[in-house]
Amino acid sequence: MDFQLNDDQSALVSAMRAILLDHQDIPQSQKLDYCYFHSALQDVLQESGFLNAAREVDPLAAALLVAEAAKIPPVVEVGASALIAPALMPDEVPEGPIAYVDGARLDKPHRNLAVAKTAFVNLGEDVAVVSIDEGDVERVETIYAYPFGKFVRKPDLTRSVIASAGATATQWARVALAAEFAGAAQAAIDFTVDYVKQRTVFGRPVGSFQAVQHRLVQCSRLAKGAYYLAMKAAWSKAPEDAMVAACYVQSEVQKLMYDLHQFNGAMGVTTEHLLHFWTYRLRALQSETGGAHGAALDIADSRWGAAGDNGRREC
Amino acid sequence: MEFGWPKEHVDYRRRVREAINELLPPDWEETYVRESYASDLQIDFSREFCAALAERGLLTPHWPAEYGGSESEDWQHFILGEEMKAAGEPRGPQYMNVNWIGPALMKYGNDEQREQHLRGIASGKVIWCQGFSEPGAGTDLAALRTKAVRAGDKYIINGSKIWTSYARKADWCFLLARTGEGRKEISVFLLPMNTPGISVSSYPGLPKYGHLNEVYFTDVETPVSGLLGEEGAGWDIVIHALSYERVGVPRYHTGLHALDMAVAALKKEGRFDDPIIRSRAGMIAAQFEGAKLMTYSVVDQRVKKLPPNTDANLSRVAALEAVNELMNFIVEFLPDCLAGGHLLLDDYYRVNVPAGVTGGANEVQLDLVAQRGLGLPRMS
Numbered sequence: 001m002d003f004q005l006n007d008d009q010s011a012l013v014s015a016m017r018a019i020l021l022d023h024q025d026i027p028q029s030q031k032l033d034y035c036y037f038h039s040a041l042q043d044v045l046q047e048s049g050f051l052n053a054a055r056e057v058d059p060l061a062a063a064l065l066v067a068e069a070a071k072i073p074p075v076v077e078v079g080a081s082a083l084i085a086p087a088l089m090p091d092e093v094p095e096g097p098i099a100y101v102d103g104a105r106l107d108k109p110h111r112n113l114a115v116a117k118t119a120f121v122n123l124g125e126d127v128a129v130v131s132i133d134e135g136d137v138e139r140v141e142t143i144y145a146y147p148f149g150k151f152v153r154k155p156d157l158t159r160s161v162i163a164s165a166g167a168t169a170t171q172w173a174r175v176a177l178a179a180e181f182a183g184a185a186q187a188a189i190d191f192t193v194d195y196v197k198q199r200t201v202f203g204r205p206v207g208s209f210q211a212v213q214h215r216l217v218q219c220s221r222l223a224k225g226a227y228y229l230a231m232k233a234a235w236s237k238a239p240e241d242a243m244v245a246a247c248y249v250q251s252e253v254q255k256l257m258y259d260l261h262q263f264n265g266a267m268g269v270t271t272e273h274l275l276h277f278w279t280y281r282l283r284a285l286q287s288e289t290g291g292a293h294g295a296a297l298d299i300a301d302s303r304w305g306a307a308g309d310n311g312r313r314e315c
Numbered sequence: 316m317e318f319g320w321p322k323e324h325v326d327y328r329r330r331v332r333e334a335i336n337e338l339l340p341p342d343w344e345e346t347y348v349r350e351s352y353a354s355d356l357q358i359d360f361s362r363e364f365c366a367a368l369a370e371r372g373l374l375t376p377h378w379p380a381e382y383g384g385s386e387s388e389d390w391q392h393f394i395l396g397e398e399m400k401a402a403g404e405p406r407g408p409q410y411m412n413v414n415w416i417g418p419a420l421m422k423y424g425n426d427e428q429r430e431q432h433l434r435g436i437a438s439g440k441v442i443w444c445q446g447f448s449e450p451g452a453g454t455d456l457a458a459l460r461t462k463a464v465r466a467g468d469k470y471i472i473n474g475s476k477i478w479t480s481y482a483r484k485a486d487w488c489f490l491l492a493r494t495g496e497g498r499k500e501i502s503v504f505l506l507p508m509n510t511p512g513i514s515v516s517s518y519p520g521l522p523k524y525g526h527l528n529e530v531y532f533t534d535v536e537t538p539v540s541g542l543l544g545e546e547g548a549g550w551d552i553v554i555h556a557l558s559y560e561r562v563g564v565p566r567y568h569t570g571l572h573a574l575d576m577a578v579a580a581l582k583k584e585g586r587f588d589d590p591i592i593r594s595r596a597g598m599i600a601a602q603f604e605g606a607k608l609m610t611y612s613v614v615d616q617r618v619k620k621l622p623p624n625t626d627a628n629l630s631r632v633a634a635l636e637a638v639n640e641l642m643n644f645i646v647e648f649l650p651d652c653l654a655g656g657h658l659l660l661d662d663y664y665r666v667n668v669p670a671g672v673t674g675g676a677n678e679v680q681l682d683l684v685a686q687r688g689l690g691l692p693r694m695s
Binding site for chain 2: 001002003004005006009060064193196197204205207208209210212213214216217218220221224225226228229231232235236243244245247248251292293295296297298299300303304307308
């Protein structure tokens with residue numbers, strides 16, 4: 001067991017950070033928006049091969065990159081391309097950006113669908129791979145910090161189907177969302193820590209109040225736990241670890257949302273502040289793949305046997 | 316970064332489990348549950364158990380070879396602690412001996428003290444207690460008032476200690492006493508518990524009987540040779556000694572075991588099909604898994620001899636939050652457990668009642684992480 005990045009992992013993360021550093025700013029004209037999708041950065045990541053890390057190195061390398069990409073205010077689609085696609089299509093690279101779509105809620109808005117070229121529609125048992133052409137999808141206005149979109153007409157779910165891949169898609173969607181959560185949560189906490197060190201109230205920094213300090217530490221605990229759980233799930237490739245990672249992060253979103261916005265005060269509810277670019281990513285991730293409740297039920301099934309299985313499995 | 320257990324660690328864990336299975340009596344669980352691990356019965360049993368562990372090279376494997384150890388790395392030491400805790404800590408009080416009292420003696424003791432004590436600790440037959448907390452000095456340990464006054468070639472000690480687990484049966488006390496007026500003018504004394512002037516009284520509490528003792532020192536005389544290190548060096552000694560314990564108790568290990576027991580009990584009652592209960596159990600399992608990885612990351616840092624940071628404090632915060640969730644789960648869905656319905660879960664609950672204050676209050680952990688970890692300003 002080794003919790004430090006090895007030389008190759010460090011080099012990969014450093015290279016990713018260098019690229020992100022060059023693309024972390026949001027154009028003045030879009031600074032007040034709820035979301036800024038950085039299409040130029042998306043192209044750079046795609047062309048430079050970073051999104052193929054799972055194929056060329058391993059899923060852990062890809063998860064490290066997903067977490068890094070989630071730390072900057074602009075958003076790019078990394079999770080589905082870098083983690084879900086290689087698991088579903090190991091010998092083929094589908095055109096990105098990719099949206100992960102819940103087949104049971106096909107008519108509802110989905111994260112990244114507004115910019116996607118491909119959608120993985122999880123039908124439960126199978127996964128449909130849908131190519132998205134202009135006019136297939138319309139953008140949906142939302143407070144979430146991702147480009148949400150919905151299908152204008154029902155896509156053809158029969159042309160390209162990966163049989164029996166539903167569970168695999170769910171597993172890697174969970175790993176991806178947990179890694180994305182870990183990066184965005186850490187960035188939101190770092191941003192808030194900087195803010196409460198500088199902002200003074202009643203003649204002292206907000207961050208000197210014990211009520212603020214203790215809760216920020218608890219936020220920090222959430223982000224650190226999320227990071228290790230996400231990386232372990234990517235490393236082990238075990239569905240159980242993916243359930244645990246998703247459950248852990250999704251069950252804690254509300255606490256982070258409340259505390260981080262609370263400590264940024266009134267500034268935190270304006271779009272002049274950067275906070276929402278991270279926190280409303282966390283909100284968007286909260287309900288995916290069944291949310292915390294769905295992941296927790298899957299953990300219960302996995303660890304203690306399915307419902308109705310009373311007493312048939314040793315604990 | 317990778318999360319696998321190497322073969323030598325898997326083999327080591329198996330070896331420890333085999334030893335535990337062979338050495339514990341058939342009625343161990345029943346005895347442990349009935350009496351608690353701080354009971355006289357368990358303390359006496361620890362002399363037998365630890366002696367057998369020592370014979371197998373499993374009592375002080377992390378110690379240097381010159382003191383009878385095999386210099387095993389911290390991961391093995393940690394695995395040993397996990398397995399012992401999961402088995403109900405049959406080492407009783409002797410986990411303190413091997414974890415930090417012995418190492419403190421190696422670093423600060425003179426030849427005579429090392430010769431006198433280390434062999435005894437490594438034999439698994441000597442009981443120590445920790446004379447730290449006082450009625451007015453718990454988490455704020457430097458506020459202690461027990462005083463040791465030099466009088467020629469001896470010290471005279473007066474004062475009292477509280478929460479002194481195992482004191483009734485201890486052979487020796489690792490005692491902190493004030494030797495000057497300055498806040499940290501504190502010294503460590505190695506004091507035989509049969510010294511005249513020492514008395515122990517026990518009292519009941521929410522944890523089971525045996526955990527809570529008060530020790531009184533009335534004109535207790537101890538020779539200067541009982542001083543560990545220099546006079547006034549006690550604070551540094553304690554900080555160093557407790558750094559061996561900074562990873563803390565592996566609460567996730569016992570927590571996941573207790574959660575499994577709670578689920579088994581709910582299944583037996585036919586109630587584990589309820590999706591609300593299943594979901595709550597799954598979330599608690601996820602919390603413990605998070606705490607587990609955070610703790611392992613600290614062990615990893617220790618193995619690599621990285622500079623200390625506040626990750627250990629943060630891992631304790633994470634584990635405590637999961638423990639609290641589990642205690643709440645037990646009471647909400649299996650309330651009779653605390654009324655004779657399930658002795659093991661009752662024991663888990665009661666042992667963890669003081670989990671937020673033992674080894675330093677949780678709020679102090681939060682302060683430390685906030686100020687030293689996040690760099691937030693101290694209150695003026």
